Amino acid sequence: MMNPIPSSMYNVALILLFSFLLGMSSAKLSENFYKKSCPKVLSIIKSGVRYAVLAEPRMGASLLRLLFHDCFVNGCDASILLDDTVNFIGEKSAAPNKGSIRGFDVIDKIKTQVEKSCPGVVSCADILTIASRDSVILLGGPSWKVLLGRRDSTTASFSDANRDLPAPAFNLSQLISSFSNKGFSVREMVALSGAHTIGLARCVSFRDRIYNDTNINASFARSLQAICPRSKDDNNLAPLDSTPKTFDNGYFKNLLSQKGLLHSDQALFNGSFTDSIVNTYSANPSTFASDFTKAIVKMSTLSPLTGSNGQIRKNCRKIN
Ligand code: HEM
Structure with missing residues (x-):
């Protein structure tokens, strides 16, 4: 007969390991992520979005769509913000985005302001998440708490954007x-x-x-x-x-x-x-x-890059 003590200890160890791993993957985004490292980030983004949306209300919609098109393609990692280069075609050129996705200049402006206040700290992915929440509020919609701590991708996928984003002809x-x-x-x-x-x-x-x-x-x-x-x-x-x-x-x-x-x-x-x-x-x-x-x-919490994965881009349009 098997000895019950070692087997229950083994189970406890397994449970502890499992909860540790679960914690590692899910507990990284938090509301207070930038509280110490960039205390003004929320107010900087809020005023950047307010400026843009007052000038053109449609920009609020464009920023919300930008978040959707980022998150649906390999997670909320700001991959959609990467410009094409001579040897790389990214998500901006994919069919659901080409000629229609917009808001990049607004994100750039906000990023510049945020970098002035706390260089190298706040990810483009988090800026996009906060900016779309603030857009919805400015247009009269509901508010929600944003979880922060995402990092930026070092790549983007043209083919995944074409595969994963829904089309207007869908049934x-x-x-x-x-x-x-x-x-x-x-x-x-x-x-x-x-x-x-x-x-x-x-x-x-x-x-x-x-x-x-x-x-x-x-x-x-x-x-x-x-x-x-x-x-x-x-x-x-x-x-x-x-x-x-x-x-x-x-x-x-x-x-x-x-x-x-x-x-x-x-x-x-x-x-x-x-x-x-x-x-x-x-x-x-x-x-x-x-x-x-x-x-x-x-x-907005779909498979974020956290911890030491990805990077904090200096310029949202290109990798460091
Ligand atoms: C359900 C499947 C969806 C399909 C097929 C779809 C498709 C589209 C299309 C074709 C456009 C117009 C693009 C253009 O002609 O320039 C559009 C605009 C937009 N979509 Fe979606 N979409 C979907 C879901 C979503 C979701 C989940 C969000 C955000 C949570 C979203 C946010 C927006 C916004 C705000 C606009 C207007 C953007 C602007 O005025 O710049 N869509 N969508």
Whole structure:
């Protein structure tokens, strides 16, 4: 018969080792990460974002999208901020980003201010996380606590950006699998899509929908056709919801009347099981706000680089 003492000791040792490893991977981001090393970081970023968003409210939307496109491709590591070089094509040139992702100059300006105050301390990945939270607040949306301590990548992946970011032509099951690949439930996917309560999209992103979809409000489609002709003006812009400068639950209300701008937006309310989630969010703004904040915190903590991994870039556009 086996001796029970050594085996239980072995179990205890295993449990301790497991909790230690778990702690090592998850306890590194913290609210107070820069409390001593860069006490003004939050206020510097807040005023940088306020300046940019007051000058152009759409910038708040652009910064939020920048965070999404960073985090969905190999985690929140500021990989999206890296410029292409002669021997490297990064994420900026990938199809979901090219010609549409913006906000880099704002991040650069903020980074310059932060570097003046505490050189070499605050990552571009953390700046982006804080800036998108502050953007949502400035546009009237909910606030949340940001966890900090991310570090910046030394690489970016053109092909992973093309593979992992959802496309506006996606149907519901493609949307579900794109988000479930990153660990998100269907409800979290719908909540996060509510980010389309702010900002604009180019004609090329919604042209197929306004000419070919049948689940679209007819007068809404006609008004969009006026700014997005069949075969030209790819870059003409239309709002993603009827109040694109305000972070509210209007996006979901629009879906109820078949006024989603993107095919992928309307796919969330198209006679399938996600209709009930859209109904909930359109009737209860506070439920949307609380689900959105939980999901965005989860999104902004996707596989961060911590500890001695990665680096603190001096310039967000290039590795040190
Ligand atoms: C559900 C799948 C999603 C798809 C298919 C999608 C697709 C798109 C597309 C095609 C655009 C317009 C790009 C252009 O034409 O220039 C856009 C804009 C935007 N997206 Fe998404 N998106 C999705 C989810 C998200 C999520 C999860 C967020 C943030 C949490 C987000 C935030 C935004 C914002 C704020 C804009 C407006 C940006 C601006 O005005 O500069 N999107 N999205």
